[in-house]
Amino acid sequence: MALALAATLCLLVLLESATAVAQEDVLRPRGAPVVAPWEEPTPPVLLGIEVGGNWNMASQTLQYSPFEPTNTPSRLFRSGSGFSPTFNVGADVGLTPQLGLVVRAGYDIKQWGNSGTGEADCADFLTGVVREVPVSAEWTLAAHYITLGAGLRYNLTPQLWLSGGVTVHFHRTNQQKEKYSVEDPVGGCGFRNPGDPFDPNPYRTLEVTGKWNVPPMKGSRIGLELGAGYRIMLGHKLWLVPRVQFQLLSSFREDVSSRDFWKPSEGIVDVIGRNASQHSLQLLVGLWFGL
Amino acid sequence: MSAIIVAVALAVGNSLALWAQIQARPTGPAVQVMPVDALNSSADDFVSGIARGGREVYLTSSRGGGRQRLYIAERQGDRWESPQRIGGEVSDATHVGGATLTMDGNLLLFAAFQHELGGSGRTDLYSAYRSGDRWTRVANLGVAVNSADWDSQPCIAADGSLFIFASDRPGGSGGTDLWMCRREGNRWSTPVALRILNSSADDMAPVLAADGRTLYFASNRDGNFDIFVSRMGPDGSFGRPEKFAAPVNTPADEYFYVPLPDQNAAFLSRTTPAGDLDVFFVVPNPNPPDPVLMVQGTVRDASTQAPLGATMTITDLRTRRKIAELYSDEETGEYYVALPAGRTYSITASREGYLFYSERFEVGRDIAVNPVTKDILLTPAERGRTRLLVFFDFDKAELKEESMPDLDRLVEFLKAYPSVRILIEGHTDDVGTDAYNDRLSQRRADAVKDYLVKQGIDARRIETKGWGRRRPLVQGTTEEARAQNRRVEVSVIQ
Numbered sequence: 001m002a003l004a005l006a007a008t009l010c011l012l013v014l015l016e017s018a019t020a021v022a023q024e025d026v027l028r029p030r031g032a033p034v035v036a037p038w039e040e041p042t043p044p045v046l047l048g049i050e051v052g053g054n055w056n057m058a059s060q061t062l063q064y065s066p067f068e069p070t071n072t073p074s075r076l077f078r079s080g081s082g083f084s085p086t087f088n089v090g091a092d093v094g095l096t097p098q099l100g101l102v103v104r105a106g107y108d109i110k111q112w113g114n115s116g117t118g119e120a121d122c123a124d125f126l127t128g129v130v131r132e133v134p135v136s137a138e139w140t141l142a143a144h145y146i147t148l149g150a151g152l153r154y155n156l157t158p159q160l161w162l163s164g165g166v167t168v169h170f171h172r173t174n175q176q177k178e179k180y181s182v183e184d185p186v187g188g189c190g191f192r193n194p195g196d197p198f199d200p201n202p203y204r205t206l207e208v209t210g211k212w213n214v215p216p217m218k219g220s221r222i223g224l225e226l227g228a229g230y231r232i233m234l235g236h237k238l239w240l241v242p243r244v245q246f247q248l249l250s251s252f253r254e255d256v257s258s259r260d261f262w263k264p265s266e267g268i269v270d271v272i273g274r275n276a277s278q279h280s281l282q283l284l285v286g287l288w289f290g291l
Numbered sequence: 292m293s294a295i296i297v298a299v300a301l302a303v304g305n306s307l308a309l310w311a312q313i314q315a316r317p318t319g320p321a322v323q324v325m326p327v328d329a330l331n332s333s334a335d336d337f338v339s340g341i342a343r344g345g346r347e348v349y350l351t352s353s354r355g356g357g358r359q360r361l362y363i364a365e366r367q368g369d370r371w372e373s374p375q376r377i378g379g380e381v382s383d384a385t386h387v388g389g390a391t392l393t394m395d396g397n398l399l400l401f402a403a404f405q406h407e408l409g410g411s412g413r414t415d416l417y418s419a420y421r422s423g424d425r426w427t428r429v430a431n432l433g434v435a436v437n438s439a440d441w442d443s444q445p446c447i448a449a450d451g452s453l454f455i456f457a458s459d460r461p462g463g464s465g466g467t468d469l470w471m472c473r474r475e476g477n478r479w480s481t482p483v484a485l486r487i488l489n490s491s492a493d494d495m496a497p498v499l500a501a502d503g504r505t506l507y508f509a510s511n512r513d514g515n516f517d518i519f520v521s522r523m524g525p526d527g528s529f530g531r532p533e534k535f536a537a538p539v540n541t542p543a544d545e546y547f548y549v550p551l552p553d554q555n556a557a558f559l560s561r562t563t564p565a566g567d568l569d570v571f572f573v574v575p576n577p578n579p580p581d582p583v584l585m586v587q588g589t590v591r592d593a594s595t596q597a598p599l600g601a602t603m604t605i606t607d608l609r610t611r612r613k614i615a616e617l618y619s620d621e622e623t624g625e626y627y628v629a630l631p632a633g634r635t636y637s638i639t640a641s642r643e644g645y646l647f648y649s650e651r652f653e654v655g656r657d658i659a660v661n662p663v664t665k666d667i668l669l670t671p672a673e674r675g676r677t678r679l680l681v682f683f684d685f686d687k688a689e690l691k692e693e694s695m696p697d698l699d700r701l702v703e704f705l706k707a708y709p710s711v712r713i714l715i716e717g718h719t720d721d722v723g724t725d726a727y728n729d730r731l732s733q734r735r736a737d738a739v740k741d742y743l744v745k746q747g748i749d750a751r752r753i754e755t756k757g758w759g760r761r762r763p764l765v766q767g768t769t770e771e772a773r774a775q776n777r778r779v780e781v782s783v784i785q
Contacts, residue, residue: 024386024404024413024414024441025359025386025388025404025414026351026359026387026388026389026401026402026404026414026443026444027335027337027351027359027388027389027444027546027568029413029414029440029441029443029459029467
C-alpha cells in the first residue's frame with residue numbers, strides 16, 4: 001500500500017515537472033499563465049463531480065467460544081481486500097491564494113473478501129472414526145455508505161496540492177456472499193446453512209447471499225483523509241483533477257455471532273470479532289467547474 | 292450573455308479611450324485601435340513580422356491544439372486573406388513562432404521550443420531561407436547566439452544587417468532583456484545587451500521598423516506589458532525609450548508593435564478579456580518611424596526575359612555606406628527593399644554570367660508614390676552593355692571618389708572574364724559646343740580606362756570613344772534630362 005502511495009506521488013511529481021517544462025513557449029519564458037482558481041482576484045467557488053475506486057484492506061481478530069471449529073475456512077474471515085467504486089460531488093472555496101476549504105458528499109462502496117482452502121474433521125457417527133476432508137470457502141462483503149467530508153487544500157504549486165480532512169461514513173447496508181464446498185466422497189459431512197439454523201442438511205456446496213452481517217463489520221464510521229491532487233486546465237473555468245487519498249477509518253465495534261458451521265455438529269460456537277478495521281486507498285478523477 | 296457584457300465593455304472602453312484621445316489632442320486624427328478579425332482566433336494570435344513591403348504578415352497562433360505555430364497571411368487590397376500555416380521543417384517543434392524577415396522576405400529568423408534540429412537549451416533562435424514557396428536550409432543560429440536559457444522573439448533589420456531578440460540569459464538587467472547581434476560577414480556577432488532599453492522587469496517583443504533605426508518593444512516595468520519606442524542615433528546606439536500613450540497602451544498587456552512600411556499604421560497584439568492574445572490595427576501610427584520608400588521589382592535576363600536571382604547592393608551615395616545587400620528571388624526574380632527618404636542611392640545588381648547593372652536612385656523627402664516598381668534587366672556577359680555610375684565635377688574629367696564602387700565592380704568583371712574586351716563610351720549633355728563636348732566625353736572615357744589599367748587590366752582590352760552630345764539617352768533640355776544624358780557606358784565588344 002505504501003509502495004502504491006509512493007508510486008502515485010512520484011507520478012504526480014513527474015507530471016508536474018514535465019508540465020512545467022512544456023509550458024515555456026516563444027512568447028512566455030515562464031509559460032502561459034495558468035489561471036488556477038485560487039489565483040483569481042476574488043476567491044471563487046468551484047463545483048466538481050468525481051468518480052473513482054477504492055482499494056480496500058480489512059482485518060480483525062477472531063475469537064471462538066467455547067472452541068475453535070475444525071472447519072478452517074472460517075479463519076478466512078480474519079482479513080480481506082478488494083476493489084470497489086466511489087462517487088462524490090463537492091465544492092472548493094478559496095480562502096487564501098494557497099489555502100482552500102473543500103467539502104464533499106458521496107456514495108461509497110467498500111468491498112473486500114477472501115478465499116482459501118483447508119481441511120475439516122469429518123467424524124463417522126457410527127464408528128467414531130475421524131476423517132480429514134478438504135474444504136474451500138470464499139466470501140465477499142460490500143458495505144454501502146453515504147459519505148460526508150470536509151478538509152483543507154494547500155497548494156504546493158499552482159497545479160499540485162495536498163489535502164487533509166475528516167470523513168463520516170453513514171452505513172446503509174451490507175451485501176455479502178459466502179460460498180463453501182467440501183470434497184467428501186463418503187458423505188455424511190458438510191456445511192450447514194448459516195441463513196437457516198433449522199435446516200438440518202449438510203451441504204457439499206453451499207452458496208449464500210444476503211444482507212445479514214457475517215462477519216460483523218457494520219455500522220457508521222468516521223475517518224481521516226490525506227491526499228494529493230493535480231489540476232489540469234481543460235478550458236475556461238474547467239479543470240480535470242486526478243487525485244489520490246488514503247482513508248484511515250475508525251474500527252468497527254466488537255461483534256458476536258453464534259454459528260453452528262458443520263454437520264455433524266460440533267456445537268454452537270460464538271464468533272467474537274474484535275479490532276475489526278478497514279482502510280482504503282482511493283484514486284479519483286474529477287471535473288471541476290468554476291463559478 | 293457574458294459575450295454581450297464583454298462586447299459592451301469593450302465598446303464603452305474604446306469609446307472612453309477615443310474620447311480621452313480627442314480631449315488630449317484636439318488637433319490631428321484620433322488614433323483608432325481595431326481588432327483584425329481576419330487574423331484572430333479564440334486562442335493566442337500575434338503578428339511579429341512583415342515582409343515584401345508589408346504584403347505578407349507572419350502570425351504566431353496557438354489555434355487548433357494549443358501549440359504555437361507560424362502562419363502567413365497575404366494582403367489583397369485592403370483586406371487580409373485567411374492565414375495559412377507554414378509547415379515543413381520550420382515547424383518541427385513543440386512551439387514555433389515569433390517570425391521576423393528581411394524586407395525581401397528571403398531570410399526568416401524564428402524561435403522554437405524543442406525543435407527536432409536540437410538546440411542550445413530551452414527556446415532557441417533558428418534561421419531559414421525562402422526557395423520559391425518553401426523554406427529551406429533551416430538551422431539553429433548556434434552557440435554564438437543562443438544560450439542555455441530562453442532566447443526568442445527575434446527582429447531583423449529590413450536589410451538584414453542586425454537583429455535584436457529577447458532572452459532571460461544571465462548578464463542582462465533582470466527578467467527578460469533585449470540583446471542585439473550584428474552581421475559580420477557570414478556570421479553573427481556575440482549578442483550585446485541593450486542596457487539603455489532594458490529594465491529589471493521583462494523587456495521583450497522587439498520590432499525594428501523598416502527605417503532601420505526605430506525600435507518598438509514591450510515591457511512590464513510599470514506593471515502590465517506596454518509598448519515603448521526608442522530611436523537609434525547616428526552612432527548606432529539607442530536613445531531612452533518612451534512609452535506610448537492610450538489608446539495604444541491600456542491596462543491589458545500589449546506586445547509586438549509592428550509598423551507597416553507603406554502606411555501610417557501598425558499591428559499591435561493585446562490580451563483580450565477572454566484571456567487570449569489578439570491582433571489589432573492601429574491607425575494612424577502615433578509614433579511613426581522615419582518614412583521609407585518601398586522599392587520593388589523583378590530582375591530578368593535582358594534577352595530571354597527569364598527571372599534571375601541576383602545579388603543586389605544598395606549604397607548611400609552621400610555617405611558611401613552600403614546600406615543593404617539583398618537577393619532577388621531565384622525563381623521569380625522579385626526583390627523588395629526599403630529606402631529611407633531624403634537620400635540618393637545606387638542600386639546595383641550582379642549575377643555570374645552577366646554584366647552588372649547600376650543605377651542612381653534618388654528618394655525625395657516627400658514620398659508621393661509608395662511603393663515604386665523598378666525592374667532590372669541584366670545582359671549576358673558576352674554581349675553585355677550597362678551604364679557605369681561614375682561621377683565627375685562640372686567641366687572636369689577627374690573621377691570622384693564615389694565612382695570607385697562601380698569601377699571596382701568593372702575591374703572584378705574583367706578579371707573574371709579575361710577574354711572579354713570592352714568599349715567605354717562617354718556622353719555629355721547639350722550644354723556647350725560639339726567640339727568641346729567631344730573632347731570632354733573622350734577625356735572622361737579615358738579617365739575610366741586609366742583607372743582600369745592602374746588596377747591591372749590590360750590596356751589592349753579597352754577601347755574608348757567620346758560621343759559628346761550626339762547620342763543623348765533622352766530628348767529634352769530639362770535638368771533631369773541633362774542628368775540622364777551625362778553618362779559613361781560600357782559594352783562588351785567580344
